[in-house]
Every structure is written in structure tokens, then in C-alpha cells.
Amino acid sequence: MHTDARNLDNGTVVTGDICIIGAGAAGISLALEFMNSNYQVILLEGGGFEYDDRIQELYNGKTTGQPYYPMKSSELHYFGGTTAHWGGMCALFDPIAFQKRSWINESGWPITQETLLPYYKRASVNVDIDNNDFDLKYWLKQDPGFVPLPFDEDVVWSKIWKFSKPTRFGTKYRDKIVNAKNVHLYTYANVVDITANESIQKIHTVTAKNYAGKTFTVTASYFILACAGIQNPRILLAANKQVSKGLGNENDLVGRFFMEHAEFKSAELWLYQKSELNLYMNVQPRVRAELAIKPEKQAEFEILNGMVSFTPLDYAKQMPSYIQLWNTPDPRVNEEQSRKAMYRTSGSLMHRLVEKFKSAESKKKHQAFQMTLRLEQSPNPLSRVTLGDQKDELGVPQANLNWAFTPLEKKSIRKIYEIIGQQAGEAGIGRVRLMEELWDPNDETLPVTTSGGWHHMGTTRMSTDPKKGVVDADCKIHGIQNLFIAGSSCFPTGSAVNPTYTIVSLSIRLADHIKDLLGASRNV
Amino acid sequence: MKRRTFIITGVVVAAGIGVCDLFLLDNESKWKKHPFLYPFILSNILDEGSLRIIGNSYRILRPDENSKVKLLNAITNGIPAIQTNTNDIANQSMEIEKKVEMDFKSGRLLIVKGWVVSETEARQCALLSLS
Numbered sequence: 100m101h102t103d104a105r106n107l108d109n110g111t112v113v114t115g116d117i118c119i120i121g122a123g124a125a126g127i128s129l130a131l132e133f134m135n136s137n138y139q140v141i142l143l144e145g146g147g148f149e150y151d152d153r154i155q156e157l158y159n160g161k162t163t164g165q166p167y168y169p170m171k172s173s174e175l176h177y178f179g180g181t182t183a184h185w186g187g188m189c190a191l192f193d194p195i196a197f198q199k200r201s202w203i204n205e206s207g208w209p210i211t212q213e214t215l216l217p218y219y220k221r222a223s224v225n226v227d228i229d230n231n232d233f234d235l236k237y238w239l240k241q242d243p244g245f246v247p248l249p250f251d252e253d254v255v256w257s258k259i260w261k262f263s264k265p266t267r268f269g270t271k272y273r274d275k276i277v278n279a280k281n282v283h284l285y286t287y288a289n290v291v292d293i294t295a296n297e298s299i300q301k302i303h304t305v306t307a308k309n310y311a312g313k314t315f316t317v318t319a320s321y322f323i324l325a326c327a328g329i330q331n332p333r334i335l336l337a338a339n340k341q342v343s344k345g346l347g348n349e350n351d352l353v354g355r356f357f358m359e360h361a362e363f364k365s366a367e368l369w370l371y372q373k374s375e376l377n378l379y380m381n382v383q384p385r386v387r388a389e390l391a392i393k394p395e396k397q398a399e400f401e402i403l404n405g406m407v408s409f410t411p412l413d414y415a416k417q418m419p420s421y422i423q424l425w426n427t428p429d430p431r432v433n434e435e436q437s438r439k440a441m442y443r444t445s446g447s448l449m450h451r452l453v454e455k456f457k458s459a460e461s462k463k464k465h466q467a468f469q470m471t472l473r474l475e476q477s478p479n480p481l482s483r484v485t486l487g488d489q490k491d492e493l494g495v496p497q498a499n500l501n502w503a504f505t506p507l508e509k510k511s512i513r514k515i516y517e518i519i520g521q522q523a524g525e526a527g528i529g530r531v532r533l534m535e536e537l538w539d540p541n542d543e544t545l546p547v548t549t550s551g552g553w554h555h556m557g558t559t560r561m562s563t564d565p566k567k568g569v570v571d572a573d574c575k576i577h578g579i580q581n582l583f584i585a586g587s588s589c590f591p592t593g594s595a596v597n598p599t600y601t602i603v604s605l606s607i608r609l610a611d612h613i614k615d616l617l618g619a620s621r622n623v
Numbered sequence: 624m625k626r627r628t629f630i631i632t633g634v635v636v637a638a639g640i641g642v643c644d645l646f647l648l649d650n651e652s653k654w655k656k657h658p659f660l661y662p663f664i665l666s667n668i669l670d671e672g673s674l675r676i677i678g679n680s681y682r683i684l685r686p687d688e689n690s691k692v693k694l695l696n697a698i699t700n701g702i703p704a705i706q707t708n709t710n711d712i713a714n715q716s717m718e719i720e721k722k723v724e725m726d727f728k729s730g731r732l733l734i735v736k737g738w739v740v741s742e743t744e745a746r747q748c749a750l751l752s753l754s
Binding site: 366369371466513516517520521523524525527529530531532533534535537538 | 664665667668723724726727728730732734736737738739740741
């Protein structure tokens with residue numbers, strides 16, 4: 100069922116078993132899990148089915164610290180959420196991502212990779228990857244052209260990525276959700292407040308508003324906030340009429356530990372003999388590998404996890420960084436700028452014509468490759484989302500973001516390339532050159548060309564200890580019986596992997612947990 | 624002759640011959656044929672000018688090695704004297720390459736002008752920059 104909340108009577112009260120706030124990858128995955136069950140699901144989406152600039156404006160805010168994308172265009176505010184410009188990259192978070200690492204402040208999840216593996220398998224269906232085989236050996240057997248770089252496997256390994264089409268959740272699941280009998284989608288339903296009982300141990304209602312001037316409330320047994328890493332803490336912090344610090348913020352953790360993946364063109368691999376590096380290019384059947392440092396070596400050198408991708412250098416040199424391209428508040432303009440830049444990168448008309456007549460082999464082989472690192476960010480309490488002084492048009496304070504790093508990021512980047520450089524030298528295949536921004540070992544800053552992956556993580560982090568995390572291992576807010584968080588804001592660390600696949604997996608796990616809770620309460 | 628004296632004499636002779644050779648270098652075709660100045664893989668990637676820049680940087684980084692004799696001694700150190708004291712360029716190249724590989728294996732690396740290079744090849748560049 101679907102209702103455009105602009106057409107509701109003012110003051111309407113909607114009731115269900117579960118209220119899911121946000122219809123992106125997490126919210127839709129949750130709703131799908133409850134489809135055809137006996138539970139009434141209320142799914143609230145702030146936008147409609149298409150982009151609307153006035154709705155997108157509700158995400159505006161200010162950024163400080165390391166330069167970041169304009170807040171308004173850093174995520175999408177309509178049904179399907181930011182999957183509408185998702186790149187489709189899927190990989191597992193490595194076991195080390197979940198572990199407590201003594202050299203990384205506040206690292207460690209209360210769950211392991213093993214906990215998530217069955218959910219990754221189920222998530223494969225949602226994101227349209229045909230199976231969940233991420234084993235390098237499997238893929239090497241599939242294609243003799245897949246040849247890993249001849250590095251010491253105890254030091255550097257090739258990690259497999261699989262590519263979703265990518266699945267646009269808004270397009271793919273719209274009909275399914277709208278036609279579901281027990282899922283009631285409300286579009287143009289922006290949550291502006293959450294109300295708890297007197298003791299702040301149980302949520303009673305959420306209040307939603309829209310530009311049509313309609314305000315309505317939802318009551319439910321369980322509430323799940325699924326609005327991603329910036330809006331989740333914003334909504335909690337703004338729900339401050341009963342508790343001045345905001346909900347779930349007793350220990351001043353909501354909004355802190357914002358993490359992204361620091362991505363920048365950081366080194367070059369120059370080969371003695373030209374190569375295709377086929378395994379590392381994005382080729383059919385939509386699989387590719389990236390280089391990563393073995394966990395034992397990460398521990399030995401006390402560095403963060405990072406993954407290195409390859410692009411032929413002559414193409415990469417012409418491509419500006421995303422932080423340069425994605426520089427306007429309008430995500431549509433940014434997307435167009437990125438598309439045009441990619442087109443320009445393929446060269447002039449004459450160049451493209453010449454390329455057409457080159458043999459397939461000579462086109463593919465290159466001597467030099469740009470290496471781009473995607474680095475996990477060390478959890479840093481100063482990297483955070485806070486409420487700004489300005490309010491949006493619906494009266495909610497805007498979210499401000501301070502993106503901040505620690506010295507560990509720069510140290511890790513240098514070490515990762517030193518290791519890869521050593522491996523390239525030892526194997527006799529070529530040499531590695533670090534970009535100038537990495538030459539000074541005493542410089543702890545990251546270059547202004549550092550981009551993020553639009554991966555907003557960590558702002559309602561998971562921990563069994565309420566003093567260290569906002570949610571527990573089941574993604575329930577500490578101290579509140581029926582308020583849960585879905586999505587990457589629960590990640591205590593971000594691995595070096597794009598988060599969508601893990602967001603979906605964790606959401607399916609949360610759905611199972613809520614089903615257990617609902618089942619138990621009905622059996623009482 | 625004692626073994627130690629023999630080795631020292633060998634190295635000094637080798638260095639002497641090497642240095643004389645180096646003073647006679649005057650064009651690219653010659654330096655490319657000289658294994659002590661010829662970091663094999665790097666020179667397949669970079670032109671002579673870039674190798675010299677790496678060499679200049681190395682000499683600033685390690686001022687104690689800023690002389691042809693010291694660099695040559697460091698490059699040939701550990702290579703059997705008989706093989707440095709010969710005109711068998713292929714053999715010398717092979718020995719130097721082995722040494723470069725060992726540098727990488729044992730972590731004797733430097734980052735010079737951004738390049739992750741072995742100590743030996745950085746010294747080769749430095750020697751080239753003095754030639």
C-alpha cells in the first residue's frame with residue numbers, strides 16, 4: 100500500500116507493529132523481510148518516488164575539517180535513497196574489520212564476520228549478485244586471463260569484488276513494496292520528532308511532516324531508524340524536547356566517530372613489461388580484484404586496512420578527483436559533471452578513432468597504472484555530525500559535519516605503498532611511485548583531493564558497553580526498549596569495503612531479530 | 624695472501640677500474656652499458672634525466688656517500704671481486720640485479736622522489752648523477 104502523506108488529514112494517527120523510518124537500502128531491505136508476514140509495517144520516506152530539489156534541500160548543512168562533498172548532495176532523499184547513484188560494488192568485510200586491534204582506537208565489533216556470513220548470502224538476492232562466491236581461487240579457475248600479481252601471498256592478497264547491476268532499490272522494489280498488503284509506505288513523510296515515555300525507556304510515537312503542511316504521527320511496537328549515517332544521528336539529536344542531549348545520547352556518542360573511506364590517487368605502478376592486469380580491471384562477469392594487505396602484516400606494521408585499485412595511468416591522469424567533480428549542492432549537476440569528465444577522459448575524437456584501429460591487445464596493455472587507495476578511517480570522536488544553528492524548512496536543525504582524521508591514516512597509506520613497492524621490486528615486475536603528497540613522513544594531513552565514497556558510517560556505533568556505543572549488538576539503542584538503528588551508522592569500523600552490501604546484510608539480521616521479538620511478545 | 628687482504632685488494636682494484644671507466648663516460652649509449660650505473664628495471668621505466676634526479680636526491684639524503692668511490696664501493700660491496708673486476712658486463716649486470724632483488728627481499732629500501740627503490744639502485748642513480 101502507498102499513501103502520499105501530503106494528502107493525509109492533519110493530525111492523522113497511523114498505527115502498526117513496526118515503523119521503519121527511511122526507505123533506502125536498509126529500510127527497503129527491512130520492509131522486504133516483513134512482507135507477507137502477519138505484522139503491519141509502516142515505512143516512512145521523506146521524499147517521493149523521484150528527485151525533488153526542495154526535498155533534497157532538507158539535507159543541507161555545513162561541513163568543516165577535511166573538505167567534503169556539499170551536504171545537500173552527499174546522499175539522496177527519495178524512495179530508494181542513495182542506491183540511485185550507487186556504484187554496485189559488493190565485497191565482504193574481512194574478519195579483521197570486526198576484531199579489536201590494539202593499534203586502532205575504539206576498534207572491534209561485538210559481532211564477527213561469521214555472524215554476518217549467512218546474512219551476506221541472503222543480501223546477495225537483494226543486490227542482484229548471482230552468488231556469494233568471493234574466493235579468488237574460484238574466479239581464477241573461471242578465466243585463465245585472470246592472473247594475480249606475483250606477490251607474496253603472506254603479505255599482499257587479491258580481494259574479490261562483485262558488481263551489482265547496480266540495483267536501484269527505488270526502481271526495483273517500488274511495485275513490490277507498494278503492492279504489499281502488510282507494508283504501508285508513506286511518501287513525503289519526514290520524521291521531525293520522536294517521543295518517548297516519561298522514563299525515556301520506550302518510544303511512543305514519531306512525528307512526520309511535509310511541505311504540504313501536514314503533520315501526522317505513527318505509533319508502533321518497534322521503531323527502526325534507517326536514514327543513513329548523517330540523518331540517523333541528526334534525528335536522534337534533534338529529538339531533544341524530553342532529553343536535552345537527544346535520544347540515545349546519554350554518553351555523548353551520537354554523531355561522533357563519523358567515518359568515510361578516504362580515497363585518492365596516491366601512487367603509480369610502473370611495470371617492466373606492459374600488462375593488462377585483467378584481474379584488476381572491471382570486466383565481465385562483473386568481477387574484479389583489488390590488492391589488500393594481509394591481516395598479519397596490518398598487525399605487524401600497526402596500520403589500517405586499505406585496498407588498492409588500478410586504472411591505466413593515461414586515463415587516470417585526465418580524470419579529476421570526485422571531491423573536485425562533486426562540488427555543487429545539486430546531485431544531478433554533480434552526476435552530469437562526473438559523466439562528462441569520464442567521457443573527456445576517453446580522449447579527443449581523433450584519439451578515440453585511432454584507438455578504434457589499434458589491436459585489442461595493444462589497447463588493453465599498459466606500462467603504468469594509477470593506484471587508488473580506499474582506506475578505512477580510524478574511529479575518531481572529533482570526526483562527527485552535530486546539529487547546526489540553522490533549521491530546515493520543516494523546523495529541524497540542519498546537520499553539520501566535521502570530517503577529521505588521525506595521524507594513523509597517513510602513516511597507513513605510506514606503509515601500504517611501501518609494502519606494495521617492496522613486493523613489486525621483489526617480484527621484479529616493476530616499481531611503485533608514491534604521489535608527492537606522501538613524500539614527507541612527518542606530514543600527517545591528507546591532500547585536499549582526498550575524496551570520500553559517500554559512505555557515511557559510525558555515528559551511532561555498535562558496542563555492548565553503553566559508554567562506548569549508541570546501539571548494542573542487536574542494533575537496539577542502549578536504554579530504550581524499542582528503538583533500533585539500521586545501516587552503516589552502526590558500524591564501529593568501516594573496513595576498506597563499500598558498505599552497501601554489509602548494510603543490507605545487517606538490516607536482514609535486524610529484521611530476524613525484530614521478528615523474534617514480535618513472535619515472543621505475541622506468544623506471551 | 625690472507626683471505627681478508629685478498630678481498631680488500633680485489634674491491635679496491637675493482638673500484639679503481641670502475642671509477643676510471645666512469646670518468647670516461649660521455650653519452651647515453653655508454654652509461655646504459657655500464658651495469659654499475661644501470662638500474663635495470665628503473666631505466667626501463669624512467670629516462671636518464673629522471674634517474675639523475677633520483678641520484679641527486681639520494682646524495683642529499685645520504686651525504687656521507689656523496690662520492691664516486693664510496694658509491695661504487697657500496698654498490699659492489701658483497702659482490703665477489705672477481706666479478707666486478709671483469710669486462711663481462713652481462714655477468715656484472717646479473718650480480719647487481721641479484722643484489723637489488725636481495726635489497727627488496729630484506730627491506731633495504733628507500734623512498735626517493737616518491738619511488739620505492741632498493742638501496743643499490745638508488746646508489747646506481749647517485750653514481751650516474753655524478754658521471
